Amino acid sequence: MAAHFPINHHLRPLYRLLCVVAGLYMLVFGVVGFAQTSGNDFFTQDKAEWVLGLRTNAAFALLSLVAGVVVLGANLIGRNLAHYINQLAGIVLTIVGMGSLALMQTEANIFAFSMVNVIVTFILAGITGVASLYDRVGSASDAEAEEHFRHGARVAVSEGGAGGA
Template identity: 80%
Template sequence: MAAHFPINHPLRPLYRVLSALAGLYMLVFGVAGFIETSGADFFTRDEAEWVLGLRTNPAFSLLSIVAGVVVLGANIIGRNLAHQINQLAGVILTVVGMASLALMQTEANIFAFSMVNVIVTFILGGIMGVASLYDRVGSANAASAEETHRHSARVAA
């Protein structure tokens, strides 16, 4: 059974704005973190700094900059690119949050994650995951066909 995402949902602009704000937060955090941690070892855990409420090192800051640019850019461009990037970002952030939670107290914690980082990662992943459910776009005919299919599947079940 394939997933059926609504097309041209009335709240699509709101979800795109929320995802764009999440991407902007990642970008601003990454830039501020990279500036704050300049000079430290790339994967340091000992010299990690607190920036915008999260613990970071240069590696995590750089990764946040890249992720923020991709998410923010996709949501500014819109179309179905935003849908696919938000869906992918939601899954990736959820997996990263779980992996970071598992590795937090080990030497494998290369991004110097703390519990706050894990919680924020889950929140950002949730925002983007939910946004991806409602930000798909298409023609009026495609939206009508999807709506008809969703309602006919419910009646048949």
């Protein structure tokens, strides 16, 4: 069975706006965090700073800055680039959140994550991941073909089960 991603969903602008806000948050956090931690060691854990409610060091701030530029840029450009970047961002942020949760109280916590960082990472993963389900763009004929496939598959299943021998 093929994955179902609606084409030209009527709430697509709302989901893109949410991803723009998420990308903007990552970008601003990265810029402010990098400015505040620029004098510290890149992967410091004991001299991490609190920026916009999250704990950070220079490495995590720089990573957030890059992620913010990518998510924000893709959603400002739009088209299916936003769909694929949002899908990738949702997956990567979920993995980062899970990994950071597992490594939080160890020496391997190179990005100086706290529990708040993990929660915000999962929220951003949810926003970008859910948006990727509804932000696919296509021509009117593509949207019509997708709708036909979606409803046609359902009709074929119900017709096959309704008739009995």
